[in-house]
Every structure is written in structure tokens, then in C-alpha cells.
Amino acid sequence: MSPQPDPAVSRPDESSAGLVARLRANFLAGLLVAAPISLTVYIVWAVISFIDTQVSSLFPPSWGLSHYLPGFGVLLALVGLTAVGALTANIAGRLVLAVSESLLGRMPVIRSIYAAIKQVVHTVLAQKAEAFREVVLLEYPRPGLWTLAFITGTTNGEVRACFDEEMVNVFVPTTPNPTSGFLLFVPRRSVRLLSISVEDALKMVVSTGILTPDDVVAGAGTTPPPLAAAIDGGGGGA
Structure with missing residues (x-):
């Protein structure tokens, strides 16, 4: 055995x-x-x-x-x-700055580069506009699909004249690299304002949705429009 x-x-x-x-x-x-x-x-x-x-x-x-x-x-x-x-806060400094900008403004190619960089830097650092201050949900790229986006300002100029309602400039970042994306002109009624911070939204984008802020109460401070009303009112606005 x-x-x-x-x-x-x-x-x-x-x-x-x-x-x-x-x-x-x-x-x-x-x-x-x-x-x-x-x-x-x-x-x-x-x-x-x-x-x-x-x-x-x-x-x-x-x-x-x-x-x-x-x-x-x-x-x-x-x-x-x-x-x-x-x-640059005194008269002499402002004079030197004005002369330098005048010289740059006379150079055909350099003046365009300088003007674009100056506008972006002043917008971001001096906060002359509500750039990247509001996080929104946008129905994009087709009805039924939603993505995180950032309102970078109110649409003005010739683009604004093409529409009969208030438009906003919306930046839709790509995942996982938020430094690239798409600029869209969207009716303000077509976006849903969120209460999460820009930092939390960027974390969601970079992590492809893995990191989700858990301390945000849905609808805190704002009452988002019903889903059906958002689709009917802004589905084709983007």
C-alpha cells in the first residue's frame, strides 16, 4: 500500500x-x-x-x-x-521697449512671429482673457459623443460677424498630449460648464480618463441643461 x-x-x-x-x-x-x-x-x-x-x-x-x-x-x-x-515700469524703460518693438515691426517675417508670440504670452500670463479658465463638456466629434474642452475666449471680429448668436472659442485637446488639439467656434449654449479645475481636467486628458477627480459634486454651482435639450439645441453647432 x-x-x-x-x-x-x-x-x-x-x-x-x-x-x-x-x-x-x-x-x-x-x-x-x-x-x-x-x-x-x-x-x-x-x-x-x-x-x-x-x-x-x-x-x-x-x-x-x-x-x-x-x-x-x-x-x-x-x-x-x-x-x-x-x-520697463519707468519712462526710460518704456521708451527702449517702444523703440525695440518699432524695429521688430518693420521686419517682414519677424514682426508676424513677434506679434503672435506677444499676444499668446500676454493672454496667458497677464490673464487679459478667460484663457483656460473654464472646463466644459462639448458634443464632439458627432452627436452622442462628448469630450472635455477649454473655453479660451469669446469669439470676436469677422468670425463673430458670421453668426447671429454668442460664440466662444473652444480648445479641444488630444489625448494623451494636450499640447495639440483643435480650435472650434461653438455657440455658448452648446457647451456644458463643469466645476472641475483646469488641472483636474488636464489630468483626465493626459491619463486617458484613468484619473478622475472624485471630489467634484456634479452640478455644483451650476445646473447643466438636460441632455435632450443640449442635443436639440447644440448638436449641430460644432
Whole structure:
């Protein structure tokens, strides 16, 4: 009569499979913790190194500023920008700025580039418009499908004259790269204003919808129009 196997003794293959599963779980857990920290440190350090290299090129190489003083370029850039802002606040600084802009305005190609960059920078930094201040839902690219978008301003000029109602400029970002997307002119009644922040909306776009803000109460502060009314009123507006 052959002896019966002891059920308390696990098989070697089962023990190995359990060990591999635990190692894989620990590896994934470590990756989830280390990857965001490592990427953040790498990006910050890359930006600092780039600025240090550009600023240090203005000084003699024998000084070795970027090598002996990491972050010196960033500090110098901050001081320089602050000094430029202080200079342009007085009459002499405004005169120099006006002369410089006048010279740039006479150059055929450069004046177009400068004007576009100046307008974008003033819009974003000086906040002269409600650029990227409102997150909306937009029925796009066809009725029944909705996407996150950002109102970048109110439609004006010749484009506005083509419509009989208030229009808004809407930027629809692509996923997972929100730096590219589409500019749409949409009737204001066709968008649903959301109460989430721009940062939370960008997280949703970058993560392809994996990260969803869980602290937002639907309809907080605003009452979105019914779905049927939104489809009937703005389905063909985009």
C-alpha cells in the first residue's frame, strides 16, 4: 500500500508560482511609487541644467558657474526678469521697449512671429482673457459623443460677424498630449460648464480618463441643461 501525500506539503511548482506572483506584485508597487518621483526629479533637473547651460554660456568658461553652482542660471534668470520688469515700469524703460518693438515691426517675417508670440504670452500670463479658465463638456466629434474642452475666449471680429448668436472659442485637446488639439467656434449654449479645475481636467486628458477627480459634486454651482435639450439645441453647432 503506497503512502498518501501529505496535503500540508505544497508542490514545488505551486510554491514557485506564488513566489513569482509576489515578486511581480512588489515590482509593480515599487514602480508605481518610484516612477512619478523619478520622472519629476528628472524633468526638474533637466530644466535647471538647460537654463544653467544657456546662462553660463554668457560668462567665461573658466568661471565654471554651471559646474560649481547648480541652479545659478535659474537664479540669475529670475533676477534678470525681475530687473527687466522694473526697468520697463519707468519712462526710460518704456521708451527702449517702444523703440525695440518699432524695429521688430518693420521686419517682414519677424514682426508676424513677434506679434503672435506677444499676444499668446500676454493672454496667458497677464490673464487679459478667460484663457483656460473654464472646463466644459462639448458634443464632439458627432452627436452622442462628448469630450472635455477649454473655453479660451469669446469669439470676436469677422468670425463673430458670421453668426447671429454668442460664440466662444473652444480648445479641444488630444489625448494623451494636450499640447495639440483643435480650435472650434461653438455657440455658448452648446457647451456644458463643469466645476472641475483646469488641472483636474488636464489630468483626465493626459491619463486617458484613468484619473478622475472624485471630489467634484456634479452640478455644483451650476445646473447643466438636460441632455435632450443640449442635443436639440447644440448638436449641430460644432
